[in-house]
Amino acid sequence: MSCVIAGGGPAGAVLALLLARSGVEVTLLEKHADFLRDFRGDTIHPSTLRVLDELGLADDFLKIPHRKVYGLDMVTDEGHARMASLRELPGPYNYIAFVPQWDFLNLVTTAAARYPSFTLIMNAKAHGLIEEDGVVRGVRYTDPSGEHEVRASLTVAADGRGSDLRRAAGFTPREFGAPMDVLWFRLPREETDPDETFLRLSSGHLMVSIDRDTYWQLAYVIPKGGFDRLREQGIDALRQPVATLLPHLRDRVSAISSYDEVSMLTVALNRLERWHRPGFLCIGDAAHAMSPIFGVGINLAVQDAVATANLLAGSLRSGAPIPDATLHRVQERRMWPTKVTQFAQRTVQDRVISPALARRLTPPRVPANLSRLPVVGAIVRRFIGLGVRPEHVAIQEVQPAG
Incomplete structure (x- = not known):
C-alpha cells in the first residue's frame, strides 16, 4: 500500500480522490458507517468549487440541491451592511454554495471509487500507528470484525481536531483559545x-x-x-x-x-508547529483546527489535500520512500495560509466576539456597502472566496475512470 488516510472528512476524501486519480494505491478509513452528520461545515467556497471544476466534478456538484450566496451581510442594531460581495470574483464561481457536507463527501468518494487503486473502509476507527526503526509504517484500526492493520509508505492523519493519530504520533497542537x-x-x-x-x-x-x-x-x-x-x-x-x-x-x-x-x-483554534515525522503527515483539522469565523474550515482542508497530492503523488506512485524533507514541503506550503487565516480569526475574536459576549461592544457603524471600497472590498472578497493561497490540481489523471 502506498498511502493510508485516516478520516473521511473533506481533507481525507479529497486527498484520497486525487491520489487514486493519479494512480496511487490508497486506502481511506472512515470511523462512521456513513457521512450523515448534521451541522457539519457545509460552506463550499469558490476556491473549492474551482478544484471540483479542475477534477471534472463541478457539473455533478451543481446537480446537488444547494443554495448560492453571493455576499456576506451584517445586521446590527443600527441597520444592515454588506460586508463582502463575491460577484466581482473572476470566473463562474463567484458565490458560496451551501450544501450538506455528506452530499459533498458522497460526491468525492463516489468519484474516487471509479479508480481501482482506491479503497474505502467504513466503520474503521484508526487508533494507533505501526512504527519500525522510528518510521511510521502504517496504521491500526478497529471495525465490527475486530482489530486490523494497514501498512503503507505514508500514513496521513486527516481525522479531525481530536485526532487519535496525531496523539499517537506524539504531536500536541499549540492552542490559541476561543472565547x-x-x-x-x-x-x-x-x-x-x-x-x-x-x-x-x-x-x-x-x-x-x-x-x-x-x-x-x-x-x-x-x-x-x-x-x-x-x-x-x-x-x-x-x-x-x-x-x-x-x-x-x-x-x-x-x-x-x-x-x-x-x-x-466546541470551538477550538490551534495548529501544530510540526505536521510530520518519517512516514507520517497531518493535514486539515488534525494539523490546524479553525474557528467557524468566515466559514473557511472545509476550504482550508481541501487546499491542504490538493497541495499534498501535488507534492507527493509522484513519489507515492513510484513506490520510493518519501524523505521527511519532502513531507516538510507540504507544511511549508500550507503553514503560511494557516497562520494568516488564524490571525484574521483571532482578530475578530478579540475585537468583536469577546467584547460582544461581554456586553462591552457598541455595534460598529460601518458603510452600508463595505464591499464597494476599492481596496478593502477586493481584499475581503479574495480572502473569503479564494483564501490566502488557493491551490490548483497540478497532477494528471493516470488511470481513467472505468
Missing part, C-alpha cells in the same frame, strides 16, 4: 422571510442566520463553556434572544422544544 462555543439548530422558513444569509450582531449577542430554502439554519454564539449554564435556565433562555435578534422568527421559536434539538460546537 465562544456555537449552538446550531433549525427553525422553519416561510416565503415572507428575508432571503439572505447574515450575521446578527448586538451587544451581548451574536447569531448567524443561514437561509436553507425550506428552513433556517441558525448558529447562536455563547461564551466558552456556557452551554450547561444556559440549559439550567431552561429552553426559554435560548428562545428569547432568537426572538429578539430575529423578530421575523418570533412566532416560531416554540419549535425549539428542548435542548435535545440543539447541537453544540
Whole structure:
C-alpha cells in the first residue's frame, strides 16, 4: 500500500480522490458507517468549487440541491451592511454554495471509487500507528470484525481536531483559545422571510442566520463553556434572544422544544508547529483546527489535500520512500495560509466576539456597502472566496475512470 488516510472528512476524501486519480494505491478509513452528520461545515467556497471544476466534478456538484450566496451581510442594531460581495470574483464561481457536507463527501468518494487503486473502509476507527526503526509504517484500526492493520509508505492523519493519530504520533497542537462555543439548530422558513444569509450582531449577542430554502439554519454564539449554564435556565433562555435578534422568527421559536434539538460546537483554534515525522503527515483539522469565523474550515482542508497530492503523488506512485524533507514541503506550503487565516480569526475574536459576549461592544457603524471600497472590498472578497493561497490540481489523471 502506498498511502493510508485516516478520516473521511473533506481533507481525507479529497486527498484520497486525487491520489487514486493519479494512480496511487490508497486506502481511506472512515470511523462512521456513513457521512450523515448534521451541522457539519457545509460552506463550499469558490476556491473549492474551482478544484471540483479542475477534477471534472463541478457539473455533478451543481446537480446537488444547494443554495448560492453571493455576499456576506451584517445586521446590527443600527441597520444592515454588506460586508463582502463575491460577484466581482473572476470566473463562474463567484458565490458560496451551501450544501450538506455528506452530499459533498458522497460526491468525492463516489468519484474516487471509479479508480481501482482506491479503497474505502467504513466503520474503521484508526487508533494507533505501526512504527519500525522510528518510521511510521502504517496504521491500526478497529471495525465490527475486530482489530486490523494497514501498512503503507505514508500514513496521513486527516481525522479531525481530536485526532487519535496525531496523539499517537506524539504531536500536541499549540492552542490559541476561543472565547465562544456555537449552538446550531433549525427553525422553519416561510416565503415572507428575508432571503439572505447574515450575521446578527448586538451587544451581548451574536447569531448567524443561514437561509436553507425550506428552513433556517441558525448558529447562536455563547461564551466558552456556557452551554450547561444556559440549559439550567431552561429552553426559554435560548428562545428569547432568537426572538429578539430575529423578530421575523418570533412566532416560531416554540419549535425549539428542548435542548435535545440543539447541537453544540466546541470551538477550538490551534495548529501544530510540526505536521510530520518519517512516514507520517497531518493535514486539515488534525494539523490546524479553525474557528467557524468566515466559514473557511472545509476550504482550508481541501487546499491542504490538493497541495499534498501535488507534492507527493509522484513519489507515492513510484513506490520510493518519501524523505521527511519532502513531507516538510507540504507544511511549508500550507503553514503560511494557516497562520494568516488564524490571525484574521483571532482578530475578530478579540475585537468583536469577546467584547460582544461581554456586553462591552457598541455595534460598529460601518458603510452600508463595505464591499464597494476599492481596496478593502477586493481584499475581503479574495480572502473569503479564494483564501490566502488557493491551490490548483497540478497532477494528471493516470488511470481513467472505468
